[in-house]
Amino acid sequence: MNQAVDKIKADYQSAKKQYAKLGVDTEAALAELSQISISMHCWQGDDVIGFEGNTELSGGIQATGNYPGRARTPEELMADIDQALSLIPGQHRLNLHASYAIFNDDNQVDRNQLKPEHFKAWVDFAKTRGLGIDFNPTFFSHPKAAEATLSSQDEDIRKFWIEHGQCCLRIAEYFAEELDSACTVNIWIPDGLKDVPADRTAPRARLKDSLDQIIAIPYDKDKVNVAVESKVFGIGLESYTVGSHEFYMNYAAQNNLLCLLDNGHYHPTESVADKISAMLLFYDKVALHVTRPVRWDSDHVVLYDDRTKEIAKEIIRNGSDRVILGLDFFDASINRISAWVVGMRNMQKALLNALLLPADKLAKLQDKKEFTKLMMLQEELKLYPVGAVWNYFCQQNKVPEQEYWFKEIEQYEKEILSKRQ
Numbered sequence: 117m118n119q120a121v122d123k124i125k126a127d128y129q130s131a132k133k134q135y136a137k138l139g140v141d142t143e144a145a146l147a148e149l150s151q152i153s154i155s156m157h158c159w160q161g162d163d164v165i166g167f168e169g170n171t172e173l174s175g176g177i178q179a180t181g182n183y184p185g186r187a188r189t190p191e192e193l194m195a196d197i198d199q200a201l202s203l204i205p206g207q208h209r210l211n212l213h214a215s216y217a218i219f220n221d222d223n224q225v226d227r228n229q230l231k232p233e234h235f236k237a238w239v240d241f242a243k244t245r246g247l248g249i250d251f252n253p254t255f256f257s258h259p260k261a262a263e264a265t266l267s268s269q270d271e272d273i274r275k276f277w278i279e280h281g282q283c284c285l286r287i288a289e290y291f292a293e294e295l296d297s298a299c300t301v302n303i304w305i306p307d308g309l310k311d312v313p314a315d316r317t318a319p320r321a322r323l324k325d326s327l328d329q330i331i332a333i334p335y336d337k338d339k340v341n342v343a344v345e346s347k348v349f350g351i352g353l354e355s356y357t358v359g360s361h362e363f364y365m366n367y368a369a370q371n372n373l374l375c376l377l378d379n380g381h382y383h384p385t386e387s388v389a390d391k392i393s394a395m396l397l398f399y400d401k402v403a404l405h406v407t408r409p410v411r412w413d414s415d416h417v418v419l420y421d422d423r424t425k426e427i428a429k430e431i432i433r434n435g436s437d438r439v440i441l442g443l444d445f446f447d448a449s450i451n452r453i454s455a456w457v458v459g460m461r462n463m464q465k466a467l468l469n470a471l472l473l474p475a476d477k478l479a480k481l482q483d484k485k486e487f488t489k490l491m492m493l494q495e496e497l498k499l500y501p502v503g504a505v506w507n508y509f510c511q512q513n514k515v516p517e518q519e520y521w522f523k524e525i526e527q528y529e530k531e532i533l534s535k536r537q
């Protein structure tokens with residue numbers, strides 16, 4: 117901690133009084149914030165490469181940049197995750213991809229043969245840190261994903277990926293049981309076409325059948341939440357995406373699954389914040405990948421920007437317990453641990469900002485059609501002292517406030533990352 121403890125407390129007390137005048141209880145806001153876990157994606161640490169020995173990223177996604185210090189082994193990735201989590205307030209979750217299975221010399225298998233034993237080291241890691249784990253089958257960066265996966269015309273390839281999905285549900289159940297915490301399994305496939313399709317229906321019918329076969333295996337629905345993530349386009353797949361928004365929204369509704377909304381996966385002027393309330397009138401929960409698309413689904417680090425703040429407001433207004441919140445970005449052009457810390461802390465700051473709004477007062481102004489006053493108050497609230505409350509939250513959680521965490525990143529880079537050649 118760098119600011120004097122007393123100064124942080126004094127600033128917080130002053131902020132508390134200002135918010136109280138608006139009817140906002142800062143203590144309640146802090147208590148709720150400390151209950152919100154974010155699923156931190158393992159793939160920021162190594163540019164979405166994983167541990168299968170394949171370093172080629174496919175599926176129309178790209179990690180650009182060549183900053184030194186990428187984690188190359190499970191040990192390095194775990195150490196980097198520890199370093200990141202030590203600088204992020206609160207208790208969070210870890211989001212793993214199947215391509216991060218940890219093999220020893222004699223148990224490496226292909227993705228359709230994955231078993232819980234290949235993830236035991238992750239369970240041990242999570243147990244000792246009190247983390248829950250979420251999971252993702254990996255339908256990309258594999259020779260059998262070169263054309264298509266769950267929508268493939270090639271029945272052998274489609275079968276391979278169906279089996280992969282089924283393995284992942286079993287592994288998710290293992291995570292949930294071992295860690296006593298429900299596991300969200302998110303299905304995203306890159307399947308699509310570069311140019312104008314002649315038949316949009318057949319690949320979607322095959323995807324539907326493949327998903328039916330995956331979720332037909334017995335699994336405990338209280339322990340495993342299956343989510344489906346749509347997308348509008350990918351690099352090299354610009355004209356047609358098999359797993360579109362409408363496809364998955366209907367599939368999820370019909371099969372009692374979750375939709376996962378990634379805010380990089382829609383047309384640029386569409387707002388994922390706006391979709392949350394609509395989804396939650398029809399689903400118990402919704403899952404999110406918060407990211408920052410710059411001109412395309414570029415997966416830049418999440419900032420404390422208007423888009424993130426608007427998503428956070430909708431999470432809070434609709435009930436944070438109804439949103440399964442994960443991040444999804446991968447920036448290889450900057451220190452990767454700093455990327456995690458900045459993105460996670462920004463998501464939390466946005467949630468805190470939302471928790472510190474006088475929600476009832478603002479909603480009443482809308483009801484009474486006092487739009488002039490509503491605009492005025494929403495704008496004035498932007499300069500209320502959310503930073504003082506944030507610093508106090510960091511202090512409560514024993515992590516450095518403001519920018520003071522960064523010297524630990526510099527130290528770690530000097531001592532550890534710079535030695536990874």
Ligand SMILES: C[C@H](O)[C@H](O)[C@@H](O)C(=O)CO
Binds near residue numbers: 444
């Ligand atoms: C690596 C992730 O699973 C992937 O980013 C997916 O969630 C996605 O958003 C693809 O664009």
Ligand SMILES: [Mn+2]
Binds near residue numbers: 345378405444
């Ligand atoms: Mn995503």
